[in-house]
Amino acid sequence: MTDTPSTEPTTANKLVAEALGTFLLVFGSIGTALFAADFGTGAAGTSLGVGFVGVALAFGLTLMAGIYAWGGISGGHFNPAVTLGLAAAGRFAWKDAPGYIIAQIVGGAVGTTLIVLIGIFGPADWLSQAQAGGFASNGYGDGAFGSPGGFGLGAAIIAEVLFTAIFVLVILGVTNARRGNGNVAGLSIGLTLTVIHLASIPIDNTSVNPARSIATAIYGGIDPLAQLWVFIVFPLxxxxxxxxxxxxxxEPTKLPTIQSEGRVR
Structure with missing residues (x-):
């Protein structure tokens, strides 16, 4: 008898998938924010940039692509808040969470590092201006590196807790084995992230994902790093x-069933 090779992904497979998915999310969405959101105007005076709507779509589309590409391997978390939310719901083992979170942070950091490398070979002042503007980092308050709309700390805290909770509730609902629809789960999750960004970019540049916030803050300078704790703690x-x-x-606890012979199972 010959052994049949296992088709179950290994731990290494899952961690690589999480890193790749988070890389795609950060590289694609933050790249859109930095390269294309405010690209300038054409000869007719029309804007060539994609604006808030384009950035929001970039977050949703890259997440959707990552879920369909690697979700079957790792579950497609790509976000420490999602990993801990799934663990809290009993859908994911707590013991596996640290490895996933490390892989997500590494993947996100690689994404922004490659954006920096592209910027080095761009216009002479592109990288310095991107970093001077906070490198698409999250923020609160009305300072140069704060909230795009001037919202304060309290607004950022409420927004991050509320929007992350909504996001994770949608994920848990559409991926439910009995009531969810796996074929459209990636679409539903991606569109939800898009709507969240449309609503909350003006508040704090939208985190709902500590890996995304860490990835941009490491190149954003002292002020984004000083505010980073908000965008780690409250999405979690x-x-x-x-x-x-x-x-x-x-997910109610399963009640014991009574068998015909009167025994409880």
Whole structure:
């Protein structure tokens, strides 16, 4: 008898998939924000940039692509808040969370590092201007590196908890083995992230993903790094709260069943 090779992804496979998916998300979306959001105007005076709408779509589309490409290997988290939210909901082992989170942070950092490398060979002042503007980092307050709309710390905290919780609740709903629809899960999740960005970019440049926030802050300078804690702590809080809420509302403990001979199973 010959052994049949296992088709189950190894731990290494899963970690590489998480790193690749987070890389795609950060490279594609932050690249859009830095290269294309405010590209300038054409000869007729019309804007050539993609603006907030284009950036929001970039986040949703890259996440969607990553889920369909590598979600079957790792589950397609690409976000520490999603990983902890799934663990809180009982869908993912807590012991595996640290490895996933490290892989996500590494993948995101590689994404922004490659953007920097492209910028080095761009116009003479492109990279310095991108870093002077915070490198698409998240922020709050009305300073040069703060909220695009001038929203304060309280608004950023509420937004990150609330929007991350909504995001994770949608993920848990559409991926439910009994009630979800796996064929459209990536589409639903990607569109949800797009809507979240459309609503919250003016508040704090939208995190809902600590790996994304870390990836941009490391090149954004002292001020984005000083505010980074908000965009690590509160998306994680929102993700965990969503996991607990989903588990309490939609994943009730299985009750024992009575068999015909009267025994409880």
């Amino acid at each position: 809080v929102g993700g965990i709260l969503a996991g607990w809420l989903h588990r309490a509302l939609f």
